[in-house]
Amino acid sequence: MIVLGINAYHADSSACILRNGELLAAVEEERFERIKHWAGFPTQSIKYCLGKAGVSIEEIDHIAMNRNPKANLLRKTWFVLRQRPSLALIKDRAQNASTVIDIKKTIAKEFGLPAEKLKAKISYVEHHIAHLASAFLVSPFEQAAVVSVDGFGDFVGAMWGIGSGNHLKVEEKIYFPHSLGLFYLAITQWLGFTQYGDEYKVMGLAAYGEPSEQSKMREIVKLNSSGQFGLNLRYFLHQVKGASMTFEAGEPQMGIVFSPEMERLLGPRRTPGEPITHRHEHIAASLQQRYEEALFHLLNYVYEQVKIPNLCLAGGCAMNSLANGKIFHRTPFKEVYIQAAAGDAGGAMGAAFHVWNQTLQHPRSFVLKSAYWGPQFSEAELSEAIDSRNNELVKSNCKIEKIDDKIALCRHTAQEIAAGKVVGWFQGRMEWGPRALGNRSILADPRKKEMKDILNERIKRRESFRPFAPSILLESVDEYFEQDYPDPFMIKVYMIRAEKRDLIPAVTHVDGTGRLQTVAEKDNPLYWRLIKEFEKITQVPVLLNTSFNENEPIVCHPQEALDCFLRTRMDVLVLGPYMIKRS
Ligand SMILES: [Fe+2]
Helix, strand or coil, X not given: CEEEEEECCCXXXXXXXXXXXXXXXXXXXXXXXXXXXXXXXXXXXXXXXXXXXXXXXXXXXXXXXXXXXXCCHHXXXXXXXXXXXXXXXXXXXXXXXXXXXXXXHHHHXXXXXXXXXXXXXXXXXXXXXXXXXXXXXXXXXXXXXXXXXXXXXXXXEEEXXXXXXXXXXXXXEEECCCCHHHHHHHHHHHCCCCCCCCHHHHHHHHCCCCCCCHHHHHHHEXXXXXXXXXXXXXXXXXXXXXXXXXXXXXXXXXXXXXXXXXXXXXXXXXXXXXXXXXXHHHHHHHHHHHHHHHHHHHHXXXXXXXXXXXXXXXXXXXXXXXXXXXXXXXXXXXXXXXXXXXXXXXXXXXXXXXXXXXXXXXXXXXXXXXXXXXXXXXXXXXXXXXXXXXXXXXXXXXXXXXXXXXXXXXXXXXXXHHCCCXXXXXXXXXXXXXXXXXXXXXXXXXXXXXXXHHHHHHHHCCCCCCCCEEEEEHHHHHHHECCCCCCCCCCEEEXXXXXXXXXXXXXXXXXXXXXXXXXXXXXXXHHHHHHHHHHHHHCCCEEEEEECCCCCCCCCCHHHHHHHHHHCCCCEEEECCEEEEEC
């Protein structure tokens, strides 16, 4: 039986496909469309998934969406009657809901078929239930507390429940207009970061400040009994104007969600491009601290209710790696699982597994241990891509060498990295979720303090306050980090041991932390081998790993990797067995 999961008409549009409850492929549409967080209908992702499963769209048995416009209708009606939001907001939401409902029509149109040809049963899974499912149903736990926190989805800002076997039971919800994601978004906008998804920049900035504005943040977000939190709505606009996103050219955009009262409380907002002052750093640190207080307030309450040591976390806020790294210290949970695409893309996978396990009552048989579920290219395709760019490569004084022996390939690449070269590393299946995890990565030597500036100057051109992340051999985590717990998805930040910080300055953030990826030999043998070879040369089992891109979605196709290599000042590109070196 084939189940197709879809996240559509929402940021990070995506698709995944299951055969008999086993994931075969999962990918975000932005990688094909080449627009970050692309938010339309994921036609190309669906086509890729069908190809991977070797089936046509007519053969799909179930299509699962991570939205259910009919969910929480009573709440929505009550809100409309009580708050009287603008007519534009009501119309916009009704339009979005009807687009979601017309999914069969859309697929038929995109695939050039009459809708009657599609035998698939369509299931609409409430947004946060899909988030919960995306974490629990692919987790290694038989039982877990499951928590979802994000901006909004289907009129809910957070939800928690209990996962047991193949069943999820929802316990409580926090409804619109209250949302921690919205709180983070509002202050991110106040700080002058206005592009969709800019919250992660503020997380990087927070390390430079002191949480000196904590009392003001406590005025904005209140903590209530029952683990709940509530926004002080005088500082927000979304309850009146809506927090809906627009995505005309596919790129999602959010309107300003804070009210003029926010500027009276925090002072005038920073306009984009204005210099960043200590005051902005303190606001970022205060925001992060209040977010953590509210999150741990909820998590501790959930633990008290369920007394289960395992936690699964999902939703856009589960991408807050700073908070995630503190769960072990600030809550009684002993085991934590956050999958690679914890944000909205992952909702496609949650919806699909919800249908397979919960609706169709199949037992669980799949655990998501790695993130490598995207497109892969054969050696012939890589060679063809290189040949097609031969003239440009010659003009750039490039030497191309094919190294068939994998250990030799890793050794040569490690030598280049240890010699201070910036290396594009393109191997195997592309990563699912927002992080490059050693298959579409740019790699560099973490021992060189200046590497951050080199990468920013030559390729990434990011804000200087944003850190670069380490990939570390799983077996060496304890030696370098204060917390020894695997994180193959680079979704938690741990403290780097004080005595190791000077050894790996390029991946040590200003507060002594690192957002690590732990690399196990069984999950990615080639990447593990590469780090191992680097360790043999340098005695350091760590690489600096940043996504293979230049202000664009992570490269998917080898042509995009070659484009990025030729356009920037990357020194080496390793495409499968082919090593291309600028001389
Ligand atoms: Fe969400």
